[in-house]
Amino acid sequence: MQSGYEWDFGVVLQYREVFLRAIGTTLALAVTIIICGMILGLVLYLLRANTWRPVYLLITAIVEVLRAVPPLVLLVWIYYCMPILTGLSLNGFQTGVLALSLYSAAFYSEIFRAGFQSIEKGQIEAAFSVGMTRTQILRRITGPLAFQRIFPPLVSQCVLVIKNTSLAGYIAVAEILYQGQQISIRTFRPLEVLTIVALIFLAIILPLTFLANVLEAKYRKKYFG
């Protein structure tokens, strides 16, 4: 190496307990956001698909705004502006959950829409013709079918959510990137710190996508041989 930079991970690794706690915070954020975002996304999709025009337009507008606004703006806005406007103030973690759930819900709802629209009308008619109700059809036929088809984009969206949790560091939530920056200020080792941050994200996300690929291959083989 000609650069003359001497890598030193030793100093940084003294802070491993801080990193471990940060991993816990990041995972807690990600899991909560994924669950809330998916549920909210499904609700947005169902409202948009099944109701009269004013509701459809309202929900469409909400989805479009949430998709277009940068997530960081959403986060800062909820953290600083909402208390001023409504008197309701949330802590950093709650703000992160709310902002990023709303943001990801817009994308989840679009994924659900694509999934449900891809189901052949005939399969729904067949379900009607055996006397199933709308709820039974959603639970037994369209739900499982749509889920199989949207599995890959759904996993991608979850990966994005995990990475977006690092935005919560901006409002001082002690997640991985935020704690990394604190450590790098103390150790003057930003390159080592950021490398470790990247490795931690890889370690979280790669097994997840690997598992997703295995599951996908399994059901493809099962149903479509």
Next chain:
Amino acid sequence: MAASMHGTQTTANALLSIRKLRKSFAAIEVLKGIDLDIGRNQVVGFIGASGSGKSTLLRCINFLEEPTAGEIRLEGELIGFSDRGGKHTKLSSGEISRQRRQMAMVFQQFNLWPHKTALENVMEGPLIVQKAPKAEVEERAVGLLKKVGLEDRLHSYPSRLSGGQQQRVAIARALALQPKVMLFDEPTSALDPELVGDVLKVISQLAEEGMSMVIVTHEMHFAHQICDTVVFLDQGVIADIGPADHIFGGTTNKRTLEFLSRYLERNG
């Protein structure tokens, strides 16, 4: 006689009775006033060119399409609407589901659920809709799949079955509901010619057993063989109706004869 000649004389115990039925899609009127009675244990065939309204009529019967005007009754019960107080108000979706269970539909494109095996496709209706005990449903489903000649494909997913096999599963799925009438919407139109025979054989067997059936078909030879009554639809009206031998032999109706001669030209 299976169907009254002009539908004006009401057969008191008709299974299905259709009165002044109209159906429009936007500005296009597809059905322009259909009157028809279908009796129990009868096999009625609908024939006619594409766009004549025969599939729409079938789909109105089990309310996959909502009629624009007129009414359809199954054993006297109005389909899709309540007529209390002389006014037609649409039934709740739960009520409509209950009515649909009595009329099983077999589709041109089979429409099996791809994430369920042959056996699961057949069991789904009785299990989820009728909420019958699983062991009993499974026994019946296996019996039905045996009946359509698929006892060795119980656990196959639809993607592993040929078109003819898929359609026979679809017939078993429809039978599982123990319907009062079976509705077939061009059951062999999507099949390779060599697979048509197996499906027709199953339908013929049902006819022999006295199952009430309404069949939309392009298979004239088949219609002649198994139908008690054949209805020829042309531009949204019943242009000709009568026993199969009449339609395929004795009719003097010009439109029927034209349609049949065009059919013969195409199919030798």
